[in-house]
Amino acid sequence: MPQPPSPLDAVVFDMDGVLTDTETIWDEVRRSLAAADGLPWPDGASEAMLGMSTPEWSQYMAATVGVRGDAREVAERVIDEMARRYHEHLPTLPGAVEAVTRLAARWPLGLASSSPRRLIDASLDALGIAACFRATVSTEEVARGKPAPDGYARVCELLGADPARTVAIEDSSNGLRSASAAGMIVVAVPHQAFPPAPDALAVTAAQVRTLDDVTPDLLEALAPPR
Structure with missing residues (x-):
């Protein structure tokens, strides 16, 4: 049975610290x-x-x-x-591949990473999830890195997505600030080694412990009504 229309346009992942434990x-x-x-x-x-x-x-x-x-x-x-x-060895965070495939079945996915293009492509290929992403952007491909909004704004542009209806999944202080500055719905999955600052967590719509908690139901509950 076809799924009902979603109040969200897309979901955009960070990579280092969210998908890969790098x-x-x-x-x-x-x-x-x-x-x-x-x-x-x-x-x-x-x-x-x-x-x-x-x-x-x-x-x-x-x-x-x-x-x-x-x-x-x-x-x-x-x-x-x-x-x-x-x-x-490319260390992967628990639930990363499962979260990507789970959300890709519901929405277009993007990726906004501070890694150089060479490492983005190598990582997604190694994890077997490159085909899940419709748009990937390295901050070396835009004018400014995080906490500026440039990378996230560019991914939304490539996806044809309204930032206000797009979820960003981030771990770091600068990443959370970047997604918020782009006008997105921000979900924090804090990394234990580099916990986000309180002011960065303050801009989030939700904070979860692991990627297993990032479910379609959670994300749709955060979306503004159509």
């Missing part, structure tokens, strides 16, 4: 570059870079942390090591 790997790799160059890790650097686009975090690493090379060289060093680590 936020800690990014942190380890960046810290290892600083350590290899004999540099201390600045307080707050890990949190500051969550959600930044590749040009933004590589410039931060070069200018603020002080690692060797310019932003382009720093990005290349980090992404090469991330790709090597992914090839060895």
